[in-house]
Amino acid sequence: MSVNEATGTRPRNEAVPGAEPIIVVDNVSKSFGPLQVLHGVSLTIERGTMVAIVGRSGSGKSTLLRCMNALEEINGGTIEVCGNKVSMGDRPSVKRLRTDVGMVFQSYNLFPHLTVLRNITLALTVVQKKSRAEAEAIAQKVLAMVGLADKAEAYPEQLSGGQAQRVAIARSLALSPKVLLFDEVTSALDPELTGEVLKVMEDLAREGMTMVLVTHEMAFARRLADVVVFMHQGKVWEAGPPAEIFADPKTPELRQFLSSGL
Amino acid sequence: MISYSFDFSFLLTTWPAFMRGAWQTILLAGTSIALGFVVALVCAIIRSGKSKLASGLVGAYVEVIRNTPLLVQIFIVYFGLPSLGLRLSAETAAVIALVINTGAYGSEIIRAGIESIAKGQIEAAECLGLNKLQIYWHIVLIPAVERVYPALSSQFVLLMLSSSITSQISAQELTAEANLIQSETFRSFEVYLIVAAVYLALSVLFRVVLWAIGEVAFVRRRKLRT
Ligand SMILES: Nc1ncnc2c1ncn2[C@@H]1O[C@H](COP(=O)(O)OP(=O)(O)O)[C@@H](O)[C@H]1O
Ligand SMILES: [Mg+2]
Numbered sequence: 001m002s003v004n005e006a007t008g009t010r011p012r013n014e015a016v017p018g019a020e021p022i023i024v025v026d027n028v029s030k031s032f033g034p035l036q037v038l039h040g041v042s043l044t045i046e047r048g049t050m051v052a053i054v055g056r057s058g059s060g061k062s063t064l065l066r067c068m069n070a071l072e073e074i075n076g077g078t079i080e081v082c083g084n085k086v087s088m089g090d091r092p093s094v095k096r097l098r099t100d101v102g103m104v105f106q107s108y109n110l111f112p113h114l115t116v117l118r119n120i121t122l123a124l125t126v127v128q129k130k131s132r133a134e135a136e137a138i139a140q141k142v143l144a145m146v147g148l149a150d151k152a153e154a155y156p157e158q159l160s161g162g163q164a165q166r167v168a169i170a171r172s173l174a175l176s177p178k179v180l181l182f183d184e185v186t187s188a189l190d191p192e193l194t195g196e197v198l199k200v201m202e203d204l205a206r207e208g209m210t211m212v213l214v215t216h217e218m219a220f221a222r223r224l225a226d227v228v229v230f231m232h233q234g235k236v237w238e239a240g241p242p243a244e245i246f247a248d249p250k251t252p253e254l255r256q257f258l259s260s261g262l
Numbered sequence: 263m264i265s266y267s268f269d270f271s272f273l274l275t276t277w278p279a280f281m282r283g284a285w286q287t288i289l290l291a292g293t294s295i296a297l298g299f300v301v302a303l304v305c306a307i308i309r310s311g312k313s314k315l316a317s318g319l320v321g322a323y324v325e326v327i328r329n330t331p332l333l334v335q336i337f338i339v340y341f342g343l344p345s346l347g348l349r350l351s352a353e354t355a356a357v358i359a360l361v362i363n364t365g366a367y368g369s370e371i372i373r374a375g376i377e378s379i380a381k382g383q384i385e386a387a388e389c390l391g392l393n394k395l396q397i398y399w400h401i402v403l404i405p406a407v408e409r410v411y412p413a414l415s416s417q418f419v420l421l422m423l424s425s426s427i428t429s430q431i432s433a434q435e436l437t438a439e440a441n442l443i444q445s446e447t448f449r450s451f452e453v454y455l456i457v458a459a460v461y462l463a464l465s466v467l468f469r470v471v472l473w474a475i476g477e478v479a480f481v482r483r484r485k486l487r488t
Contacts, residue, residue: 071385098391109386113405113482122400123390155482168386175390 020047022179022210023068028077030063037063039234040077045179045227050211052221052242055231056257061214064231065181068212069103070094082178098127102172106184108164110156110171116143117152120171128175142170146200162193166200173204180204182213218258222246230254272447273456283439284460290353290435291422291468294360298421299414301361302368307403309369310376320369327366333427335359340431356428356435364421371413375406408480415472422468423461436460 023045030038037060045051053061066072068079070088079086082100084093111119117139124135143149146166156164165185172180182201186194198220205211205224215221221228221242228245230238232253238245249255273280309320327335339362340355350358379402387401407414429438440457444450477484 069389071388095391095393098389101389103386103389105382105386107382109380109382111383111386111401111405113408113480115482123392126396126400127391127393155486157486171390 021045022047022082023212024078024080025064025068026078026080028064028067028079029075030060030067030072031075037234038067038074041231041234041236042077043229043236043239045210045212047178047210048208049226050205050213050224051227051229052225053212053214053229053231054216054218054221054257055237059231060234061231062183065103065183065212065214069101069181070097071103099175100178101181102175102177102179103181104165104168104172104183104185106187108156108161108168108188110159110164110168112156114155115152116148116154116156116159116167119156119167120174123171123175138174139170142173143167145173145203146170147196160193161189162196165189165197169197169200169204179210179212182211182215184214184216186215186217218246230257232257266451268452269449270452270456272443272449272452276443276447279439279443280436280456280460283434283436283457284464286434286439287422287425287436287464288467290356290360290428290433291418291425291464294357294364294421294425295418297357297361298364298368298418301365302372302414303403303407305365305369306372306376307398309373324366324369327363328370332359332363332424333430335363336428336431352428352431352433355431356425356433360421360425360428363424364417367417368414371410371417372407375408375410376402378409379406408483411476411480411483415469415476418472419465419468422464426461436464 021044023043025041025043028038028041029036041060041064043051043064053064055061063072067074068081068086070086073088074086081097084096084100086097087093110116111122114122117136120139120142121132121135124130124138125132128135130138140149140152143152146169148163148166148170151159151163151167156167159167169180169185185201186197189197194217198217201211201213201220202224213221213225223242225242227239228242229236230245230249230253232251238249238251238254245254246258249258305320305324308316309324311317336356336359339359340350340352343350343355383401383405384397387397392400425435426437428435429441432438436457440453444453447453
């Protein structure tokens, strides 16, 4: 790792010296039937930081992210988000969780039958009971943030992949979450479209949004993440600041992963 | 060669009867479609729902209806139910039978729509904080019906045409009127040619109306075409 890249960390790293944990994953296990996918994962995510989760396909990255957002029930351990224990069965807690956490998926998951504007205002009006006018004002604001103010009336199928993903980010942002989870949000995109999405994510990071991303964008993680987590075989194999993880891998597995051309 | 000379002169006196028959068919089919849609929707929801028992019962209903003739279903309602003390007019029996029939076919169409909704859509909605009911309405049902609306429309036009079979229990509708005219004029060929033409016109009418309803209900279809 060159000296130049090492200095590319964000100023906010110093401003937020890891004071306030916002997500605490403690000794979490998760199985799908006989297949154990997470083996005692522990991880703390501080407010205002960007945590990049990397690792081979099948190492449990998505599952971990989905557990954080109660899309999967965990079999052991605990997860706390903003001080609340995550439990799929506990409806009020899930409801609180949804207001604290936003999630963006690889496949965008925009609602195809709704305009971009309505995709964004749906939860604002239906869940948060805001007036149509208020919701639309918020939608216009977040659309401007992702550079798509002119696409409000478009339908998802009229968007490029990069635009669709930016709308998906805007849709999450509109609800003012405390944390945003990103699961390989650029993996489905043509290479020339990943830049525009990463740019939006970089802007968010600079504004101090707490972000957890599963990603294969190593250069991005190296440049912007505060913590890089390497997952292997359902465990947190190594974690640390990008400078350490990329420049000085401690385990042969990480070394091999980094040299495998990703 | 057999020669046949067409004579449509009976139309001069009987056209009001044809019009009346057409109007009765519109009412009969229109009512059956509206109620049948509700039955189809409810059955599709139950069938793709969690309760195994309810879903199984609806599944049995759908299969029985789809594997028996409509005429027999009509006879059972009209001739069978009175034995249970339920006296129905021919028209009421016709509507009931048609609703039961189209409810079964329609529910299969809507169910296919519901099952075509990707899991990711539902998860995205969950992440946005929508509750189960809100998700079902906004993210599952509306797009599902939108997606299968063309198939549903065809099913409804078919129902309108099938309603002619209720003439067998002398429900008041177009074919029954035609049978009557035919028995008075003995011009079978001409009468049924005219009836066919009127059904053709009714098909066009139903398609146009169903299309217009779709345009109003599903904005995307309208917008993306322009
Ligand atoms: N819903 C599921 N049912 C069964 N197995 C699953 C399910 N989701 C993920 N898995 C399995 O769990 C393992 C980890 O998957 P995942 O978390 O998606 O890995 P990653 O995101 O790191 O590629 C894989 O072996 C995958 O096949
Ligand atoms: Mg994954």
